Amino acid sequence: MAAGLAAVVLLLPVTGAQADPKPTVAQAKAKLKKLNDQADQLVDRYNAADEKWKKARKQYAALNDDYKKQNSRVEALRSGLVSLAVNTYQVGDMGSWGNVLYSPDPESMLSSLAALDQISQERAKRLEEYEDAIKGLKQQRDRKKTLYDQAAQVKTDLRDQKDKVERLVSEQTKLLRSLGAYNVGDPNSAGVSYRGPASGDALAALQFAYKQVGKPYRYGGTGPGSWDCSGLVQASWAAAGVSLPRTSYEQWAWGASRRVPLDDLQPGDLLFHAGFGHVGMYAGDGKVVHAPQTGDVVKIVTLAEYHPIGAVRP
Structure with a gap:
């Protein structure tokens, strides 16, 4: 008896809660309108994030160029100081220049130079230039890192917004195709001529x-x-x-x-x-x-x- 009932159940059509009724055209259009309204807002957020990312990327690129130029200037000044130290050694006024020559750290180099006795006016000038350049390079480096971190956060926001829009677009496309209303358009369309009253x-x-x-x-x-x-x-x-x-x-x-x-x-x-x-x-x-x-x-x-x-x- 149980086997017979099971067979009957299997042969019955799927109805009621077991079925997943296809939406009517009116329901599909209503859902599409809701999706389109959501898309307007999401796309605008995506565009805003995209513009912010482009601006941040441009600012970072400009600052990075400045940083490289400043770094080149620091290296040029450092080379000049080393050359000056060598010249001093050659004329017998080495003093404590030896520690300066072999110091890989710019700040240690500065400290050593500053401690020298009877430094010439020329050396003092170059030292001051080097000190200012090092300070400027550090400021550029800090600004560069801050701007890079900000740009990275903007890019993350852009990616999140893009993911949301992509999901919505996929849903829109699926619904439009089910209605037979998806228009692929023509990227090479020549358009039409405007013959209105504008001037x-x-x-x-x-x-x-x-x-x-x-x-x-x-x-x-x-x-x-x-x-x-x-x-x-x-x-x-x-x-x-x-x-x-x-x-x-x-x-x-x-x-x-x-x-x-x-x-x-x-x-x-x-x-x-x-x-x-x-x-x-x-x-x-x-x-x-x-x-x-x-x-x-x-x-x-x-x-x-x-x-x-x-x-x-x-």
């Missing part, structure tokens, strides 16, 4: 942005084959000779004194939505050009589709 710098910025239409969205993308939202806006206005910060939050903060009401938009204005984690450009005639999110491409949409919450005029 001046705004015209140059929008002409650039429109030439990017069809290229894929990629978090951290700054062109030329892919873009994220703030990367596209930054590059577009750079084409017009205007320098903007890298991230959407920074662009919003940068425009604190340049904000305009949404009922007074002009072509080229920066348009923000999703808690200021996303930015696009108003193109005039009720249109917006932007790089939306993973699985999509640079595109032109209506203001109604875009849902702006704030605007900045560069």
